[in-house]
Amino acid sequence: MLNFDIHxxxxxxxxxxxxxxxGKEILPWGKxxxxxxxxxxxxxxxxxxQLLQIFQNNGIAHVELAGVxxxxxxxxxxxxxxxxxxxxxxxxxxxxxxxxxxxxxIIAAGAGYEDDAWDFFTRKAxxxxxxxxxTVLTLAxxxxxxxxxxxxxxxxxxxxxxxxxxxxFPRFSILDPEFSFSVPAEQTAAGTVDIMSHVFEQYFSPTTxxxxxxxxAEAMLKTCIHYGPVALSQADNYEARANLMWTGSLxxxxxxxxxxxxxxATHDIEHAISARxxxxxxxxxxxxxxxxxxxxxxxxxxxxxxEYARNVWAIEESDDTKAAWxxxxxxADFFKSLNLAASLKEIGIEENSLAVIAEQAxxxxxxGAFKKLNTQDVLKILQAAYNGDTL
Amino acid sequence: MLNFDIHxxxxxxxxxxxxxxxGKEILPWGKxxxxxxxxxxxxxxxxxxQLLQIFQNNGIAHVELAGVxxxxxxxxxxxxxxxxxxxxxxxxxxxxxxxxxxxxxIIAAGAGYEDDAWDFFTRKAxxxxxxxxxTVLTLAxxxxxxxxxxxxxxxxxxxxxxxxxxxxFPRFSILDPEFSFSVPAEQTAAGTVDIMSHVFEQYFSPTTxxxxxxxxAEAMLKTCIHYGPVALSQADNYEARANLMWTGSLxxxxxxxxxxxxxxATHDIEHAISARxxxxxxxxxxxxxxxxxxxxxxxxxxxxxxEYARNVWAIEESDDTKAAWxxxxxxADFFKSLNLAASLKEIGIEENSLAVIAEQAxxxxxxGAFKKLNTQDVLKILQAAYNGDTL
Numbered sequence: 001m002l003n004f005d006i007h008x009x010x011x012x013x014x015x016x017x018x019x020x021x022x023g024k025e026i027l028p029w030g031k032x033x034x035x036x037x038x039x040x041x042x043x044x045x046x047x048x049x050q051l052l053q054i055f056q057n058n059g060i061a062h063v064e065l066a067g068v069x070x071x072x073x074x075x076x077x078x079x080x081x082x083x084x085x086x087x088x089x090x091x092x093x094x095x096x097x098x099x100x101x102x103x104x105x106i107i108a109a110g111a112g113y114e115d116d117a118w119d120f121f122t123r124k125a126x127x128x129x130x131x132x133x134x135t136v137l138t139l140a141x142x143x144x145x146x147x148x149x150x151x152x153x154x155x156x157x158x159x160x161x162x163x164x165x166x167x168x169f170p171r172f173s174i175l176d177p178e179f180s181f182s183v184p185a186e187q188t189a190a191g192t193v194d195i196m197s198h199v200f201e202q203y204f205s206p207t208t209x210x211x212x213x214x215x216x217a218e219a220m221l222k223t224c225i226h227y228g229p230v231a232l233s234q235a236d237n238y239e240a241r242a243n244l245m246w247t248g249s250l251x252x253x254x255x256x257x258x259x260x261x262x263x264x265a266t267h268d269i270e271h272a273i274s275a276r277x278x279x280x281x282x283x284x285x286x287x288x289x290x291x292x293x294x295x296x297x298x299x300x301x302x303x304x305x306x307e308y309a310r311n312v313w314a315i316e317e318s319d320d321t322k323a324a325w326x327x328x329x330x331x332a333d334f335f336k337s338l339n340l341a342a343s344l345k346e347i348g349i350e351e352n353s354l355a356v357i358a359e360q361a362x363x364x365x366x367x368g369a370f371k372k373l374n375t376q377d378v379l380k381i382l383q384a385a386y387n388g389d390t391l
Numbered sequence: 392m393l394n395f396d397i398h399x400x401x402x403x404x405x406x407x408x409x410x411x412x413x414g415k416e417i418l419p420w421g422k423x424x425x426x427x428x429x430x431x432x433x434x435x436x437x438x439x440x441q442l443l444q445i446f447q448n449n450g451i452a453h454v455e456l457a458g459v460x461x462x463x464x465x466x467x468x469x470x471x472x473x474x475x476x477x478x479x480x481x482x483x484x485x486x487x488x489x490x491x492x493x494x495x496x497i498i499a500a501g502a503g504y505e506d507d508a509w510d511f512f513t514r515k516a517x518x519x520x521x522x523x524x525x526t527v528l529t530l531a532x533x534x535x536x537x538x539x540x541x542x543x544x545x546x547x548x549x550x551x552x553x554x555x556x557x558x559x560f561p562r563f564s565i566l567d568p569e570f571s572f573s574v575p576a577e578q579t580a581a582g583t584v585d586i587m588s589h590v591f592e593q594y595f596s597p598t599t600x601x602x603x604x605x606x607x608a609e610a611m612l613k614t615c616i617h618y619g620p621v622a623l624s625q626a627d628n629y630e631a632r633a634n635l636m637w638t639g640s641l642x643x644x645x646x647x648x649x650x651x652x653x654x655x656a657t658h659d660i661e662h663a664i665s666a667r668x669x670x671x672x673x674x675x676x677x678x679x680x681x682x683x684x685x686x687x688x689x690x691x692x693x694x695x696x697x698e699y700a701r702n703v704w705a706i707e708e709s710d711d712t713k714a715a716w717x718x719x720x721x722x723a724d725f726f727k728s729l730n731l732a733a734s735l736k737e738i739g740i741e742e743n744s745l746a747v748i749a750e751q752a753x754x755x756x757x758x759g760a761f762k763k764l765n766t767q768d769v770l771k772i773l774q775a776a777y778n779g780d781t782l
Contacts, residue, residue, distance in 0.1 A: 006402075009400055210634075216641075219603065223603045238392075242600070258405070259633075
């Protein structure tokens, strides 16, 4: 186990009716809120009206940034920053999923930064202060509601990049699983894969002796495997939505990655794809992950992949290589069972863009830690995933 | 899953050499520290000298409260409160295990309370403010380093009671597993059982649908079972000490109990024993736990006890009752393998005190939630544990 520091300052209010905590969480920070949301699902499921009622009851004034896209864009951030400055906003409230929350975080950081917020992603500037951010989560997926990270796309440069700062932890997050009942099936499936991918990126590591982290990771994977299909077939199953929502927060709040080298190659590759094609992040991950597992399988990595197969999929097979292959196949089958596409070809990626995607993903460096990947390695994974080669 | 709120404000610095963070964690709060420690183990393992050096390098003045006992006493708290007032202490620093940390927390709360700190335990007063507390942990056991609880004994009334308040969360905790290398074998074993018992108290619950919490609990139990014996036979095995130390913090910081009714009957019974006999808490728990499991086993509880047996002990037995019995036997055998006594008789408890202990434990109410226990139930558990009846 490696040394680590961990601090989880976000206050979580979890469960039915927890929106009642919103007023008293906002008021210590002020009475001027920027409400950030996406394509209007919060209007359809009633959350928007409830938010307005709470603002009114508590004497809170608000301005709105609506229409934040999945794969949120720096242009949305810039609009939000403008609104914060113009209206002297005191707290940024995201109501939605990870895209909305990520956008809100960078707006909060950009509001007090004299130059353009894209500088935080090109490393031209570091985020040292931000307006307070609060969230009302409606989708189990990214974990952004309990972490200090954000991923933003730049439509001009074709980049999708991440950044982070301790000041970006939401001050509070309200997680009412009922607000995720209206999430459509494909988003539910993609969100489940996103959670699992966050676990994989931290579970598959060259670090040894991080036993507790690895067992916690398996616990989260089992939860996704158990409840993903339930949420898909019964959209309003509270138990399934609740377990997925809380697991999503725990999967990327530092608990799994503390004390370990983490990987993130699959995420880096997927970001290069979705920056170019605006693919749903979790769908891209579902296609790539089994091919990544297959490609990184070697003498060094086989014990961990076999352990994954045995502990998560209960595969009883004493030979490590055979067990690992079974685990990879089960993973691919599970993603297919969620009705997700299994090849890049199927979702409209063009074969002649794979080389550019590979270069964009690595930026000339290597990706990953479990097994380091250069541009050529990434291209091979992309080609196998493009064709949907048999696993 | 029930509704819950969770907030984990303690900053954790984990790993070798992390004491280097101490100066910068103390200074924001002031330059006057009360150092609280126990029987002198921190002098033998070099921690004391390192603390004094850090104080000197950072211009921090300190006063000391030494000699805090296991099962820390309200008289120690009173001495510490006196010192805080007399020297205008700005931060209370605990260097030791859970007893030292619990004592430090109540000193911190008592310093700003005009009356006697025992009032916090009799519910005569609520803890609403406290001096900041920091900890340097030397023993994996209670989890006090990352939670807002404290248990204190009153030698005059023969009571051992707990209290808690959000203001008692340590502001920071430094967890260097190397400081636990010098923990003697019996304390290592008792600490491991204490961690497992914290998990049991939250795992064995009448709440259904808390799947993620239950899988996390099993992850922690497996870690204790894996590394307890290693730490016992190789006191300086870093991997074992690190996994036990971090698991100890995670087992009682709210992650496992959030969203569930929790039990705590075994803890309540053990507190009544150790208030009277000054038994090591983890040893008392090791003796009681298998008899508690045996006593609560019935038609309602058998599925969970069978799940425990299968998921934690890998018992392959399709009949729930048989599986549950095997799990209970394995638990008892494991505690014995840590060289812990298996009956109350062996550790000097007198048979004629059992009835009084049972009454003290329940205080005329019922204990527990997995199965509610009245005084008569508790007495039966105590009698079986006294005799060391075959499980």
